[in-house]
Amino acid sequence: MERAKFNKDVAGYEMLLLLAESDGDFDPREGETIIDFIQQKFPLGGNLDAAIENISSLSKDDFMPRIDELAEDFYSDSSEEERKEFLQFALQLVRADEKLAKEENMLITRLFEAWDI
Secondary structure (H helix, E strand, O other), X not given: OOOOOOOHHHHHHHHHHXXXXXXXXXXXXXXXXXXXXHHHHOOOOOOOHHHHHHHHOOOHHXXXXXXXXXXXXXXXOOOHHHHHHHHHHHHHHHHOOOOOOHHHHHHHHHHHHHOOO
């Protein structure tokens, strides 16, 4: 069965959730970055409950394959400038708690490599 493809904004939201959850410690400062992203990308609101449910149902072993899928979805629906803008959000998020966990580093490095940035 083929999975549903997400638009860049929903894919971006899920990638930020993955990054925030990857170290097992969701910091409120990370949440602020996600809220900033939502306010910019979903100004009229949106039902993001399904995205939260998708991420909460994953095991840690599923994070890397999931980030690959989401990165592909985002890539196919975005410009290079939009990808660079998203990576700024992602970097802001992983730096929010002033420590870069190895899990966060692995996922964000994967994004840079997937998008050849």
